[in-house]
Amino acid sequence: MGAMLVAFSVAPSVSGDDGSVTDAVADAVRIVRESGLPNHTDAMFTTIEGDWDECMDVVRRCVEAVAVHGPRVSLVLKADVRPGRTGELTAKIERLESRL
Template sequence: MLFAFSIAPAGGGSDSVGDVVAEAVRVVRASGLPHETTSMFTTIESETWDEGMAVVKAAVEAVQARAPRVSLVLKADIRPGFDSGQLRAKVERVEAALDDVDRPGPA
């Protein structure tokens, strides 16, 4: 299962939220789950719904400890029958498709 989420503090009186968002990322890294953080989202991979949602909840709570209001955007890829490694495998499948399209055909 993949969980992509964005947690943003609000009401703190500053436009800069990086130091507070870093608290959520610390929770994700401490979880030991495969993860990736980009400029807009953090994606984690877990074996179960409960495991993934526990990390999301803990990350929200970490931000909530530093901000009076928290916004959460969450997207989940729930795909039974697919084992771990989908965090990278999905990207690899797209890259392979791009390689097939970009490769020149026979002359």
């Protein structure tokens, strides 16, 4: 399978005393950044770019890291599979901005 963008959100089912899942999310984002894959994190999702195996390995490791924080993990994932394309993490935004 070729290049893809994967946007995902992962969080434990149980939050801290203040309702925050920041520590768990930070553990996941650390894995993403250490993966070396192009990535972007915003308030709702983290997006990574790579091939199928690379992306799914990072997602799996993030889920495992978050699972340490609670007995259940929520994962939301959306993928844009574009064989033969690279650099789409920024190129898609650049194409949009050029039309605005």
